[in-house]
Amino acid sequence: MDAHYGRYRIVEELGKGAMGVVYKAHDPQIDRMIALKVLRPDRVTSDAFVARFLKEARAIGRLSHPHIVTIYDAGEDQGTIYIAMEYLEGVPLNEVIRNDRPDAARSIDLARRIALTLDYAHRQGIVHRDIKPSNILITAEGQVKLTDFGIARIEEAAAGQETQAGEILGTPLYMSPEQVMGQSVDGRSDLFSLGVILYEMVVGRRPFTGDSIAAIFHAITRGTPEAPEQVDPFLPKSLSGLILKSLAKDPAERFQTGEQMAAALAEALAALKAPAGKTTTPRKRASSRRLVPAFGLLLVVLLVAGGYWAMGRQPNSSAVDKTASAPPGNAAPGNTATPLQAAELSLLKVSSEPPGADIYVNEGHKGRTPMDLALPQGKYELRLDLEGYLEWQAQVQVDAEGETPLNITLWPKQ
Known part of the structure; x- marks a missing residue:
């Protein structure tokens, strides 16, 4: 591959996301490998x-912490934007x-180190917004490294300027209630x-799950996860309580800072190792029970109006439903069965993303x-269904x- 962004020569592709592509690249100026994140042109x-x-990327680049992947540079080339970051070899969490x-x-120890790292960033005014296991790298030396730190914040700058209909930043399974709402x-x-x-x-399964985005969002905003001590009786009640506190729906009831959470985790770790001064030994975990899908269905209400433009990929084909009729309660009297004029x-x-999802409007398949x-004009139940991905549904x-x-970004089933 003989492609360049700025002075960086692309070596190989490392991965793709909803916002762009990450490459392994070479920086000839100082002869080192870097990770280059290139934003999708659209x-x-x-x-x-x-x-x-660029301003926010450079601000985040001033973060200096041993557990945060360093941002070296940000620039513009070939009609898009790139960020040059520290290249690390390791295994995602x-x-x-x-x-x-x-x-x-x-x-507990991993979570404690991550909490202290987050505390540092938060004190610098930076919120990650997409903390998930795939954004946490465990290096060969056993060190924790948070990747894409602040990239979600940079990308959210676009959402602050123009509403992205059908898109919610973050990864559904790890999003907070306030993100969901x-x-x-x-x-x-x-x-x-x-x-x-x-x-x-600790438990071996996630606290909030579901068969669709709507079910996951319902679980996050309304559901109560099973206490870890009830899943694994070997776990101390204090650790179980700590975890549930971190999952409180109301932010005021959670740990208020990463430092507070890290201190509580340090106490939990000490308590776990305390009996007779013995170190912990491997033990059989209680079998994880499958979480029953969240009851009910939460419909995400999206305002789709002129002047609010999505920034995602534009459709490349057209299949206009010329005979769509108004939804119940919205049709004009005497005009429920006749074709509508284009002006109306x-x-x-x-x-x-990815394309090819089946579209259902008011449960009718459209293509x-x-x-x-x-x-x-009116309100519709819109549903997208693609094999291997979580169902997406909204009003x-x-x-x-x-x-x-x-x-609409579809999330793979995990």
Whole structure:
């Protein structure tokens, strides 16, 4: 591969995400390998966004902590933006959990170090917004490294300028209730996500699950996870209480700082090792019970209106539903069965990442993404279904004429 961004030569692709691609690249200026994150060109929405992106990237680059991957540089090239970061070899925590789940003592120690790292960043005014196991790297030396630190914050700058219909930042399984509800977040949201990770490491399964995005969101905002001590009777009640405190729905009831959480974790670790001064020995864990899918269905209400534009990939095909009828309660008298005039319709341009998802409007199958739907103004039940991915469902309010892009990121089943 002979491609460049700025002075950096691309060596190989390391991974893809909803916002861009991460490459292993070579920096010839100082002859070292780096990780280069390149934003998808369709995410670059305006000169103002580019300026803000670069400003925030450089601000985050001033973070200096042994457990945070260093950002070296940020720039603009080939119609997009890139960030040059420290290149590390290691294993993401999600693979560690899947292949060789750490015992309680190791889990507590990992969470304690992450909490202290988050405390440092929060005191610098930086909130991660996407704490999850795949963003935590365990190096060959056993060190913890938080990756993509602040990248979610940079990317959210776009959402602050223009509403991304159908998109919610963060990874559903690890999101805080305030993220799910689209509220402003602070460092306590990161600590909630860390609590989800700690629960997963200690218990062996996640506290909030479901068969669809809506079910997961319902569990996060309404569900009460089973106490870890009830799943594994070997776990101390104090540790179980600590984990549940970190998962409180109300941010005011959680740990208020990473330092507070780290101190509580240090006490829990000491208590775990305390009996007769013995070190912990491997023991059989209680078998994990499958979490019953969350009851009910939470529908995410999205405002789809003129002037609110999604920044996702634009559809590349068109299949307009010319005979769409108004939803119940919204049809004009005497006009429920006749084709609507084009002037009365709003064009909803539905796309998904990945593409090819089946589109259902009010439970009627319309086709597959990407697709253009001509709909009368009103409220609709919109559902996307793609094999291997969580079902996406929402209430969509269409209340303006013209074209409205709706880009939806589908999450793989885990």
